[in-house]
Amino acid sequence: MSILAKKRGLSALALAAVLGLGAAPVAMAQEKVSTVVNTMQIFSSLDPAKVTDYTGYMAVVNMYDGLTTVAPSGEIVPHLATSWDISEDGLTYTFHLRDDVTFQDGSALSASDAVWSIQRLLKINKGPSNLLVDLIDPANVTAPDATTVEIKLNRPFSPFLASTPILLVLNQKLVEANATADDTLGEAYVGDNSVGSGPYSLVSYNRSADMVIERNPDYFLGWDKGTPIDEVRFVQTSDDATVRALAEKGELGLSSHGLGNDTFESIGNMPGYKLLQTRTAGGFQIKLNTKVYPTDDVHVRRAIAYATDYETIQEIIYPGVPMHGPLSDTFETAFNTEIPTGVYDLEKAKEELALSKYAGEDITLVNSYVASLAFEQEVALLMQANLAQIGITLDIRPEPWNRIVELASNPDTTPASTQVNVSPSYPSPDSMFFNQYHSKASGTWWSMEWLQDPEIDALIDQSRAQTDPAEINATYKELQQSIYDLQPAVWAVAPMRRYAANACLQGYEFRPMQSWDLNFWNFTWECPSN
Amino acid sequence: MAEVKMALDGANKDLSASYMMWYRFSRNPAAVIGTLIVLSAVIFAILAPYITPKPEDVGAVVNFRARHLPPDATHWFGTDKVGRDIFSRAVFGLRISLLLVIGVLGISVPIGTVLGLAAGYFGGWTERIITGLTNVMLAMPPLVMALAVSNLLQPTLMNAMIAITLLWWTWHARLIYAVSKSVASEDFIEAARIAGAGPMHILFREILPNCVSVISVKTTLDAAFVILFGATLSFLGFGVKPPTPDLGSMVADGRQFMPDFWWEVLCPGAVILYVTLGFNLLGDGLRDMFDMEG
Amino acid sequence: MSDALLKVEGLDVLFTSYGQTRQVLRDISFTVGAGERVALIGETGSGKSVTAKAILGTLPRNATVSAGRIEVAGRNVLELPRGERDALKGSAFSLIMQDPLSSFNPVFKIGTHLDDVLRFADRREGVKSSRAERRARIAAVLRRVQLADPDRVMNAYPSELSGGMRQRVLIGLALLHQPKLLIADEPGTALDVTTQDEILNLINTLVAEEGMALLMITHNLGVVRKVADRVVVMRHGDIVEAGPCAKILASPEHEYTIGLLDAVPPLYGPRVQTQQISAQAPIVSATGLGKEFGRHGKRFTAVKDVSIALREGEIFGLAGESGSGKTTVARMMMGLSRPTSGSVSVDGTPNPGRPLAQIVYQNPGTSLNPKRTVKQSLGLPLKYAGLTGGARDARMAELMELVRLPVSYLAKYPHELSGGQKQRVAIARALAADPKVLILDEPTAALDVSVQKTVIELLLQLREELGLTYFMISHDLSLMRNFCSRLAIMLRGEIVEEGATPEIFADPKHPYTRALIAAIPVVTDDEERHKPAVSPEERAAFLVKTTD
Structure with missing residues (x-):
């Protein structure tokens, strides 16, 4: 054998x-x-100020360097910056850069490039900047000397450090040389070229x-x-x-x-x-739009959650481990262990449905997914079969990814249910909470729940303002419970x-x-x- | 040859026209096979709920424990990626295909026929406008048009087929136009006009019967094309809503599992082949039956 | 007669169609000796063309020769392998095609076409030939068919030649390989009578000069008299009578031959009909009719200043060759076409109402809708005449009786009827609207002679019974002499002569009229002698050129 x-x-x-x-596999080294x-x-x-998706980040992470980077453990570790200081009030971050870094065109990378790049990110105000726009005033990003970058926040914001890997540094001179009068930030050029280190x-x-x-x-x-x-x-x-x-x-x-x-x-x-x-730290979810029929009723949302055959999804369709609510248990300290995993129970699903305002009606639920993803079609068919048993007709609508992104911009066009895979964009639970559930982050594919709940917003804001890690984690746990109670999504599997x-x-x-x-x-x- | 043909026709004066057509048809093995195939497809489609082993697999049913089973005695065509019986779904898929044929041709053939008749008979501006329109429409590639229209509306098979219907009449219009134009110059049309017949009578009672053979052959051959076209569109993602089975989408869904689970592509593909072949053979048979040239 | 060039002996041919086998030739035997001219004559379905095809080896696939032999130069061609049999074509015998237009590919020049034919024939026989040499041979052959400027003909496209010239080229084609036997299938039938006459003269000259034998297939007894030494009369696949031409035409023995000869309208002698012409005001009168057609910016005058007064009860004949404008005149008289100048008035009122006049077309095959039954065809004018239900059925029965057809034929489709029956249906349909005038557009041209006679007789009877007025257009002067009370001759859009029929035939004034009469193929020498004389100058002035 x-x-x-x-x-x-x-x-x-x-x-x-x-x-x-x-x-x-060729062994010859030359x-x-x-x-x-x-x-x-x-x-x-290819513009670091514009990428939003997994594929886009794959391009920029290989062509640019951030102030920091992330270790496999999720810890923020030095990269361009060898070290950093945080002021007592949690407002001022001072990064000490290496002096031996050159851009791909051979010119030296200086703190001014970093400052310019961060300001550019804020000005373009797309993609990765949503976290930072109202947190940092561009004028408050400064370079006291060639190897120091100082960033002053408008308010204390605990997850800020976790977002520093996306502060990628562009070659200011090169970009400006290729900028035009109507495109002073060189968006056209950066979109098609690599101008990093x-x-x-x-x-x-x-x-x-x-x-x-x-x-x-x-x-x-x-x-x-x-x-x-x-x-x-x-x-x-x-x-x-x-x-x-x-x-x-x-x-x-x-x-x-x-x-x-x-x-x-x-x-x-x-x-x-x-x-x-x-x-991974992410999860495969079926996001339920809380603003439209029939998922605007929490009982309907819970009924859908009960009608989900978690085991089949986790074992056959999309192998992974069960999820406990919105946050992955890889965030050990922030994870709320009291939240149970999803349960497949059609009887309970029927009970929940009976409590909803649509009880007794023929309910049609739109389900969208990325047309090219085979497993999502299987999940749709599985959901369709299960939901049919509690009287919900699943209207399956495969869409191209860019169409889903487009639909997500408006609560009325966002499908009642959409299958998406969500992973933190920076290594902090805040990435999951803010991007998906905070009102200010509405209108992206992350937040197709359209939760816009003042209580949730307040808790997220609270966590961001806190400086003591223990306090932050306590807030995170409370958040998880509050979100879980609203069931704005079916957390189907934490996929491998x-x-x-x-x-x-x-x-x-x-x-x-x-x-x-x-x-x-x-x-x-x-x-x-x- | 004219003399000999006359002699032949004279020789068969005692035979009824229908007997002669039946004779020509029945002596054409391809035509007979085509008829049997089309008949069987229609019967299968009509009786689908009664003759398929698992009619419930057409609805919202999954059985992940039985996915990707190869063809055997229970599952003649095997099972698909969510464990549904492919044979049952393929037979129901035939229904969609045949409905498409009825829908598309049921609308486009009468439209094309009427416009073709009118253009051929009236001539003048009617002819210029209709043939001009036909030429413009014929210049558009049907697949592109279908993709464009269904993208504008919703990418469903229904919309794609509406787009096809919008184009399809042109083929019939052009064909009927040619026949109508030549028939319109025959003496019997003038004779009817002298007798006092109005345009409606002339179009539908005098000219139309002379187009029936052309229309039926073209329509039959088109049926095969519509099925293929529908399959192509649903293969490209303009399918019917899941879980409704549709042969084109079944092939598309099975494609990612080639070659390991070959039956998921080949079996629905074979059904498409079977029914389009049937319509093509039948169309050729009809052509022979009506004794048309070319 | 072992020295016979062609010897057909006991030939039986079967056609199989729709699972039924029918014998279309029964025990056909005849010979054509060297230099002999033989005519196979018969009506539709007689088997004369099948016989020709059997000899040429071009029978359709569903035909089988079940018995008999066909010897060409002593060899039974039926037993020869395909290749050897093909090799006989051209040298041993050669066919003159019937239809001068469809025999040529319109996109090739005549010279190219002829060169191809010659090249293929040479290749078949293994002869090497150069282009120039072939061109010389073609030019020689064209000169033999009296085309004096072969270069011009060879450089012309088929559409640039007249029908007569094309027919000459086709004859030349048949002569390319100096065949010993010429087979001609209805030569010149598609041409005007004057042109046909010249073509027959040409064939006669060639046969005499080259010493070729001729097998002529025709339905026209006049043609037979002109070009045949011996006649074989066929009917329904049998030979009913054969013998020397003069004898058969003068004293036929078989009743079929007798009937056939009887059916040919005599050019001289007593007329069948004498009619009283009403002295009243004309029922339809056309004054100064003119018609121009515009084509590609060029104006073409089809009819020029034609005036016709049609009196009640008369049979008016408008004679002319193709392109003379006679059909255009008829259409204007019917109100189917608007005159460019002049006017038509009916009973004094301009623009005729339809019920007054009805038309009977030349070809009943195209004037009856093949997809509609006799009943449906007849029902249409009755419906518009306001008849329904029982009244309509009664009228239909009456019409069928008028045209001597059984009422049961109402259920038939046109293809189930013979040509004569179809024409009767067409006449019944024209009568359905109760017209006073029938316009007859060559009503018998597509019919066999014997059928033609019965249709003419029917028309005469109907006229008497119903008091109809006929306006007939035709190219067949002998038919018109016996049918029409008054005659007008048209040439290039104008009426050149008009008068009572007997007077015109007794003393044709216009040279064109004389040329027309002279060209009619007749069956007796007596008639031939009575024909008026036409000088070559007169011919040249009025006839379409058939040579260059």
Whole structure:
């Protein structure tokens, strides 16, 4: 048996070698390591001030450096800044930058670039800035000297430090050289180019199809982890068959994590491939729009929650672990252990429905999901079958992702229920609470619940103003209970994040912030000996 | 040849027209097979709830424990990714396909026929406007038009098919126009006009009967095309609402599981092939039956 | 007769269709000797064309030769392999095509077409030939068919030649390989009578000069007399009579042949009809009718200053060849077409009402809707005449009786009727509206001679019974002589001669009239002698050119 297996592995290797595939495990060090990475969505922008989605962050984290970065533990650790001080009142943050960092064009990175970049982020006021806009006045971001950045907050805000990894630094001179009169912030240029100091620079970028980045040999952190990956070719496809074909040819370095379960299994079983599996801080939810029929009634929302077959979702459709309400238990200190996991109980679902204002009516529930995601269709069909038994007709509406984003901008167009995967955008429970449930964050795909509840808003504000970690965590626990009581979503599963990866790809570690786990500087290319 | 043909026709004067048509039809194996296929498809579609092993799988039913089962005695076509019986769903999918045919052709054929008849008979401005419109519409690729219209409205199969209907009449209009124009120049049309017949009588009683054979052949061949077109659209994501089974969406859904769970693509695909082949053979058979050229 | 060029012996041909087998040729035997001219004559369905096709090897696929032999130059072609049989075509025998227009591809020049034919024939026989050499041969052949400027003809497209010239080219085509036997299937039938006459003369000349044999397939007894030494009369797949031409035409033995000859309207001698012409004011009168057609900016005058006064009870004939404008005149008289100048008045009031005049078309095959039963066709005018229910059914029965058709035929579709029956239905339909005038547009041109005679007789009887007035347009002068009381001859849109029929035939004044009469194929030498003389100059002045 083992002989057979070995033989097969050998012949696969031989075949790959014969075909001369770029990603074939080649031991020769001088050969350029180039690999293909599959993304679910297109790179709609490369501008660090504009990216909003997982794919966009994957691009910027490789091309730019932030003041800080996040460790696998979720801790904020030094990056461009070697250290920082926080004033007593919690208002002033002083970052001490390294002096040995150069941009990809060779010019030196200075504190003024960081200040300009943060101000630019605030001025553009899109994507990542929603957290910071009314927290920081652009004038209060200053550079007392070439290696010091001082940021003065308008009010104490405890999660601020957790958001500093997204304060990515752009090459001010280069951007300004390419800015125009109507585009003083160089949005057009930054959207299509890499103007940072990051480990990879842009080779080619085609908005609708693909992107290629190559290693920045002068990266300030060096390349001493092992054989680095020299070139990454991103291929956008949500078609499982295409990804599988890439793997069969040995070209695939890393898949997206949005493939169908079966695809992961089958690629994982191919010789030369492995399956990466990790816990995440996020959750797969069915967001319920609390502003429209029929999910404006909490009893209907609870009925839907009771009609969800958690076990089938967690075990078959989208493997993962149960969730306890809105916050992942990976946030150990903030997590409220008293909140139970979801229960599949059609009788209770019927009871809840009977309490609702729509009791006795034929209820139709719209359910949207990302059309290209196979597992979400399966979840929809599962929900449809279960809800049918309590008298709710599920109107399944697969939509392209950009359409969902568009629908989310208005409570009337936001579907009554939408399947989304949510992960913290910065490593703090605040990311989950504020982005999804605070009134000020309304109008994005994060907040399709349209909760807009004053009590919840107050609790979030309270947590942000507190400085004592214990107090903050107490507020977080209260928040979880309040949100759980409103049931603005069905927290279906904390999915295991899975990637199908080439066996040669080493160094993957989960980091609880956007795509910070896919900074290719962390990876090496070491093929296991057979 | 004219003489010989006359001799032939003379030889068969004692045979009724319907016998001659039936004879030509029944001697064409392809036509007979086509008829049997279409008949069987129609019967299957009508009797779907009674003859399928798991009619409930057409509704909101999932059985994740039985997903991706290969074809066997219970599941002739295997099961899909949520454990539904593909055979039952494919048979119900036939219903959608045939309804599409009835819907699209039921609307576009009469429209196209009436406009074609009018353009051919009246000539002048009527002819210029209708043929002009037809030419413009024919210049639009139907698939693109369908995609555009259904994107403007809602990406449902219904809207896509409305778009097709909007285009489809042009093919019939053009065909009937040609026949109508040549029939309109025949003496019997003038004779009818001299007898006092109005345009309605001439269009529908004199010219239309001469177009019946052309229309029925074209319509039958179109039926196959409509089914394929519907399948193409639903494959591209303009499908009916789940869980309603639709052959095109079934193929699309199964595609990601190729080649491991091949039956999820091949079985509904084979049903599409079966019914379109049937309509094509039947159309060819009808053409032979009406003894048309080309 | 072992030296016969063509010998058909006991030929039986079966057609199989719709699971039924019918014998279409029964025991056909005849011979064509070298230099001999033989005519196969018969009406629709007689089997004459099937015989020709059997000889040429072009029978349709559902036909089988069940017995007999066809010997060409002593070899039974039925037993020859396909290739050898094909090789006989051209050299041993050659076919003159019937339809001069559809025999050419309109996008190729005549020269290209002929060159292709010659090249393929040469290749078949393994002969190598250069383009220039073939061109020389083609030019020679074209000169033989009296086309004096072969280069011009070869550089012309088919549409640029007149029908007569095209027919000459087709004959030339048949001569390319110096065949010993020419087979001609209804040559010139599609042409005007004057042109047809010239074509027959040409064939006669060629046969005489080259010593070729001729097998002529025709339905026209006049043609037979002109070009045949011997005649084979066929009917329903049988040979009913055969013998020397002069004998058969002068003293036929078989009753069918007798009937056939009887049916041919005589050009001279007693007329069938003499009619009283009313002296009253004309029932329909046309004055100064003119019609112009605009085409691609060019004006074309189809009819120029035609005046006709149609008196009640008369049979007025308007004669002319194709393109003379006679049909346009008839359509204007009917009110179907607006005159560019002049006017038509009926009973003194301008613009005729439809019920007054009805039209009977030339081809009953196209004037009856193939998808409507006789009853439906007849019902239409009755409906618009206000008849319904029982009254309508009674009127229909009456009409069927008028045209001598059984009432049961009401349920039939046109394709279930013969040509003559269809024409009767067309006449009944015209009568349904109770018209006073019937316009007859070549009412018998598409019919066999014997059928033609019965239809003419029906029309005459109807006229007597119903007191109808007829306005007939035709190119067939011999028919008109026997049918019409008054005659007008049209040439290029104008009436060149008008008068009582007997007078015109006794003393044709206009040279064109004389040329027309002279060209009519007749069946007796007596008639031939009575024909007026036409000088070549007169011909040249009035007839369409058939040579270059």
